Amino acid sequence: MTPLASYLLVAALLFSIGLAGALTRRNAILVLIGIELMLNAANLNLIAFWRYGPNPEALTGMMFAIFSIAVAAAEAAVGLGLVIAIYRSAHTTDLEQINRMKG
Amino acid sequence: MSAAYFDQIFVLFTKWVESFLPVFWQPIIGVVLGAVAIVCVYPALFALAVLMERKGLGRMQNRYGPNRVGPWGLFQPVADGIKALTKEDVVPFNADGVVHFLAPVVIVVMVFMALAVLPMGRNMQLVDMDSGLLYFFAMGAAIELAIFMAGWSSRNKYSLLGAMRAIAQMVSYELILLLSALVVVMISGSLSLVKIVEAQASYSGIFPHWYVFTPWGLVAFVFFVIASTAETNRSPFDLPEGESEIVAGYFTEYSGFKFALFFLGEYVEMFGVAGLGTTLFLGGWAAPLSFLGVIPSWIWFFLKVELWICFFIWLRGTLPRLRQDQLMNFAWKFCLPVTLINIFVTALWRFMGEGWARWVACTLILAVVYAVMGRVGMARGKVAPRSYRYAE
């Protein structure tokens, strides 16, 4: 198996682990952790394709990954702010209990 | 035995050792030798710094420091080491075992890794990375999480409070550290610490081209000193480990060898940021006057780092501790705007030509900014007149 294929498989496995975490955990913050894992797996994919692709001097993959890191950090900040705001009104972060639109 | 021979004596020794090895092993053994040297030298410097601190603080407080163990207390670090190693390692029952154990390990590993990119002499850095400065700051960023691990795993409210204060302070001042290091990168055009030092190692007449001797460099240097004092939790920013307030902050529940590891980590981090500040602003291994270049470069580097340490000790003995809201206000309302304006002034310096015009322009702008932000902006309202009550 080529090096690129190994990196892609690691990224795919990390992505599905993150997806499983985002879909099965109860705590809202753990869902955000799963989302961060998925974004990181996508970054690994980008960098792997940049390295083993045909034109690494164009820096496209690296640039995309750097912007993705910046955007993911911003999204984590806003998402966690939202979780804190929801906790303030619902007094819990358990997603099984925050399942109605009232309040 | 010329001056250049002594200057490169460690590099020549490494090459001599490598000459006995097959080609494949040469770079690996060279790096391993350098790493062993760092791991031996910096704890020795740590022992010396601990002794200097206790004697220096003692003299500033009008008392002798430790003077029982050996002449002038020179073997006090040995006594301290033996005490730390033989004390019982008490771990609280409710503490989170794995995290409690890993926290000091992570801190010490990260601070030693950060030392790998510092150029300690001509050709004497462990690795010459293209983005060496970014690597140093990345290692520093990992330390904050280790402090949280230490504070939270002890299951102790004082520890958690100390850890939260430490993280808030380190996050704020790390931004200022980065922004003040950024102006050096702008002018020298490279993130590699070796190239930054080489850009400062030239002389005009006998005066050096250190970045601290330029207006923007001086402002950036001052903020770098302030931010590095806060990053290493030294007084006057030592609220997280304030001995008189929250017992010992985030390392309350650590005893014996783990406490010694925290202590080692804090002092080696001091050496690390002092080394970085020397590299960025004080010319690294370059001699201050051109005719002093006969003295080996590594002596100049360690001399400048020791001067920084003496300055940290002096600060600790002189200034009172800042309150949490005072230090956060200071960071976000004064330091951050001035460092951002400093970046603009540096860009102005770069694009005005050589000559006296840029010196005047930059100095004027920075003086006005300091006067407005520092004196006017940070002034509080009138305070009530002091009322002294004597014990009578």
Added chain:
Amino acid sequence: MSIVFYLLAALTLVGGLASVTLKNTVHCALALTVAFAGLALLFLTLDAQFAGFAQILVYVGAVAILVVFAILLTRGHEIPIDGVFSRTWIVGLVIAAGVFAVLGWAVLASVHALPNELAVPVVTVHDIGNALVGHYVLPLEIVALLLTAATIGAVMVALHEKEGAKQ
């Protein structure tokens, strides 16, 4: 593939798995940090030095601390009474397994058609800087705007409203 790659991949995957299965939320956040560090080292093996150090600086130095603070502010460090997985966890697991099956099949079926240039690209920070203010200046400015908006938005969302008067 070298032993270094297997070790780092194992570290990253174990960290990721631990961060979604552990009961104690703070342990999950710390395992996430291990996964981030493993990924940064993987970037370094891919000769992407700048991306690796930026990953440590941003993710380990900022996002991990953010997650930990959010856990502490929402009392997440106490273990909930009725378990940590939702009632319908099997559905989530099946979906994730399905996604991995599709992605893995796509990679393995096209192994021969993937590009695989093995020459090491020499990328200096200088090139990245030139690219950022040259070719990629528009995304740079937009990301700057986005970060400003995110900062202001996060502060507004999480700000404590005083009784009565709006901030």
